[in-house]
Amino acid sequence: MDVFDTLVAQFGAAAKDSLNGPGEPEAALATPVDNLLREYGEKILSRKVVLHAEVREDSGNVRPDFGVRIDGLMSGHVELKKPETSLDPDTYSKSSHNGRQWKRLSKLPNLLHTNGLEWRLWRYGELVAMAHLPASSLTKFKGAIAAPPELDTVLSSFLSWTPTPITTVTRLVDTIAPLAALLREEVLESLQANRRNAKATGREENSYPFIGLKRDWRASLYPNATDEEFADGFAQTVVFALVIALSDGMDFNNIQLRDIAEGLQSKHSLLGRSLDLLTEHIKGSTVGLVLETIIRTLSATDWRAISGGNQDVYLHLYEHFLNTYDPALRKKSGSYYTPTEVVAAMTRLTDQALQKYLSIPEGLSADSVAVIDPAMGTGTYGLSIVQHVAAQAEKYGPGAVADAVTSVAKRLYGIELQSGPFSVAELRLSQAIQEFGGQLPENGMHLYVADTLEDPQSGTNRELSYTLQLIAQQRQRANRVKLETPIQVCIGNPPYKDKSEGLGGWVEKGSANSNHTPLDDFRKEGNGKYEYVLKNLYVYFWRWAMWKVFESIPNSTDGVVCFITSTGYLNGPGFKGMREWIRKNTSKGWIINLTPEGMQPPAKNAVFNIETPVGIGLFIRDKENDD
Structure with missing residues (x-):
């Protein structure tokens, strides 16, 4: 035998x-x-x-x-x-x-x-x-x-299993998406198990790792995160931190999570610190075993073969990931892919509006023009602006391109609620600026993981450790930008989600420091029975953008808001107040219909995969020359 x-x-x-x-x-x-x-x-x-x-x-x-x-x-x-x-x-x-x-x-x-x-x-x-x-x-x-x-x-x-070589974006997404979903489920189960054990034993909840992690997560970044949102944030942050580490050339063979976190911190401080925080106390846990599986699986990644030196790899990475990881999450968060052709057109229109109607000859290239995308996603709008400014400077030579891109990097702001797309946006924008010969801002780009609609005067209500303070700076800096930084252009594709009562933050409910609720400006007396339609994320973002560009900074009231959104506010009865306020508070406005000809709801919009007509709305306010 x-x-x-x-x-x-x-x-x-x-x-x-x-x-x-x-x-x-x-x-x-x-x-x-x-x-x-x-x-x-x-x-x-x-x-x-x-x-x-x-x-x-x-x-x-x-x-x-x-x-x-x-x-x-x-x-x-x-x-x-x-x-x-x-x-x-x-x-x-x-x-x-x-x-x-x-x-x-x-x-x-x-x-x-x-x-x-x-x-x-x-x-x-x-x-x-x-x-x-x-x-x-x-x-x-x-x-x-x-x-x-x-x-x-x-x-x-x-x-004898060895990881399958990963040489394409499709293979990468097909590999990480199911493992990220598994990690999310494992974190959620571990958090719930911690709670059961704490209740059964009477021990202090904070002595359990995942309960403590969630509280730290809420205190530093997401004050209203549910268990499910924490688990999702954990999974996306960790997985995309690992992807970014791979793109930076890290070798995942025989490497520890702590080494990956430290390696990330020099160029991607938020991701590095978040990875360190989230994985510090999970060694030996079932979550730790899932993470070991992910790292081992990703060790076969050939990033050079994946990227081929082409930035387009980042454009679709997160879009494909979210479709595979959790299609329902995309619908829930109102996140939709914006075609680059549409983004480029919006960038050109905004540039022309600055030049023709606000008397800024350099348009987006002007050192005085700060731009924000309040729902940044994977950074497509910011990248379009960098590319546009670089193209405008080309006629003056390579040195002029580098200077122009360095300038726009200092004036470009972005806020994104989800850490997955944020990590891709940070990578795409920083690489584009450097490839054009530009220099990144000394303290990093003005990109933040935060909730745009959170009250800008809110803060943490507990003392934080040094590491948590460093992470919480994202939220704090984003709130300072909201309150203190003059912005001339707000551009982007805000999330679309109806029946969003309770998700509008300060815009919807007002601030503890003010009796004014911004969304109320979109209401009209006697029109209340129709105004349930205002409870949509895109409406909240329209009001926020108008506030940020036209109202947030005294004596800085001129600018451009250019959004891609549903066009329902153009003629729906519930939007009478919104239309009236916009007419009174802007100088000029244009609506460009993007819905395919003949397409009506409830047919799905072929470009944006939502059941509503879509258009570009561009509004200008120029108080000195208001006609």
Whole structure:
């Protein structure tokens, strides 16, 4: 009998003894499977295999049974089922425990699935190999179980797994999106488990890592974050910090998270510090094992092959990621892709408006013109402005281009609520400025992870550690920009989401320091029954933009607001007050219809994938020459 035959026979005998004893059948398989994998790794592959049992806080847990390290590297997972349980996910109902669990297991890059008799090897939910022991039952067979060659293939393939090379954006997204979703689920479950344990033991909640992390997250960046929003922010921040680290040339082989965080901080301080904060106390946890899996999987990334020296890779990276990671989140957040042709047109229109109607001959190239995108996304508008200014300076030579781009980098502002697109925006803009020969601002670009609609006079209500203070500076600096920085141009594509009552922040509810609620300016006496339509994110952003450019700074009342939005405010009865206020408070305005000819709601807009007509709205205020 050769080594493999002996190992399988030993497994069969151990499983038979264990299953015929007391206890749960699934648990009875744990030790025999553990021994088989360890012995196979050592005696056949000459590799050290260690199985780490996953923590199970309750009977409804859907985590896999084991994480597997091979020669110290996170390399796969094992899920055990009791004998005679089907391993075919098509037989699971979506609402059953097995169905809910499979939804998670299908996101793993290397999964061994077994009920003792049947063995299946899965990669991201795709079946790649399977085997069946030649016995009808593990509790009743006689003699030694024969070792089928198919099982040798399954075990060898599982324990010899190496990450699939990642050389395209599509492969990168297909790799990180399911793992990011898995990380989000793991963080949410860990947070909820911390709460259950705190309640059961009576211990102080802050002594639990994920409860403390969430409180720090709220205190420093997102004061109103729910559990789900915290888990999503955690996952997107960590995953995109890792992607940015890859783009900076970091080698993920034999690297620790702390090293990645430190490496990021010199060029991407927020991402580096956030990664450090979020991962400081998770070593050995199930979240830590997921992160190890992500890092190991990304270690096969060839960033040069992905980018090919082309910035377009960043343009679509997050758009594709969000579609795969969580399409519902895109709809919930009102985030939609803006075609570069439309963005470029808006940039040119704004430049012309500054020159023709506000008497600024240099337009967007003028040192006096500060620009903000309050819903920055992946930085498409900021990039368009940098490219436009560079193109205008080309006729004066390369030196002029570098100077012009350096200037615009100091005058360009952006706010983004989600850390994933923020990280892409920061990368795209900083690289573009440097490629044009420009210099980045000494203290970094004026790009912030913050809530545009948050009260600019709000602050933290607790003392923060040094690290948290550094992260919270994002929110604090964004609020100072809102209150103190003169802005001549507000441009962008604000989120569209109706039925958004409660999401408008200070614009919708007013400030504790003022009796004035900005959204009330869009209301008209006697028109209240129609004005439910004002509870839309894009309306909140219109009011914020008008406030920021025309009202926020005394004696600085001229400027341009250029937004892409739904055109419903042009003729709907609920928008009478909005139209009246805009007419009274601007000098000129244009609406350019972008809805395909003949298309009417509820057909989806082919460009923006929302069920509403869309247009560019550009409004100017020039008090000195108001006609």
